């Protein structure tokens with residue numbers, strides 16, 4: 001990262017959609033700076049930069065525009081920093097279709113993991129939510145945690161029934177992924193590493209817990225999520241995710257985790 005990087009990526013350290021864009025920027029060796037925000041305190045920044053009435057991260061701030069929503073950020077990179085080898089024009093529709101199907105389970109992954117860890121691993125969650133906070137923000141999160149947790153439950157619609165449905169949808173996508181990988185292929189589309197692979201691996205990384213990731217690779221995270229991730233233990237697709245991290249992930253260059 002250079003101090004004058006032209007791109008700024010606003011993330012949550014633990015967000016899998018943020019990891020998708022972080023990995024993409026790292027792969028194309030973009031000169032960017034990452035700023036990890038703290039839940040709740042991210043809202044004004046995301047609303048202001050995103051300009052779409054949405055509060056989600058990641059948001060990529062560029063000299064021209066700020067772009068919110070990971071597929072839109074990929075679009076922007078292809079149009080403004082392209083051609084990028086992660087979206088080869090000849091197979092772009094297939095790559096983007098696989099990206100879309102994994103993006104679609106991101107909320108279920110969050111829903112399922114929070115359902116399994118709220119009330120069980122609250123101290124770990126508070127730590128995750130405050131790792132990049134100022135002392136004042138951290139104090140607020142600690143005091144207001146029960147209310148924030150309640151808000152998360154409502155926003156993500158976390159109930160026993162929705163967690164069961166989330167488990168089912170994640171399992172279906174994992175089964176699809178494992179069927180693709182059954183012929184021994186390394187990459188999902190076109191025998192080359194693409195945004196399809198990055199999206200699949202990033203969106204499943206909170207469950208696969210690759211050691212390279214600053215949050216999911218942390219033994220404290222893994223201990224906190226042990227019960228929540230247990231139903232997926234031993235799935236071959238998670239071994240593929242970890243292998244992709246071993247062979248393709250490389251360094252995180254945005255500076256947030258140095």
Ligand SMILES: N[C@@H](CCC(=O)N[C@@H](CS)C(=O)NCC(=O)O)C(=O)O
Nearest residue numbers: 015016017055056057058069070071
């Ligand atoms: N469609 C969005 C989804 C991003 C998303 O859901 N981000 C979550 C974190 S993983 C978030 O920002 N949640 C907080 C909020 O919605 O205010 C994308 O692909 O970027």
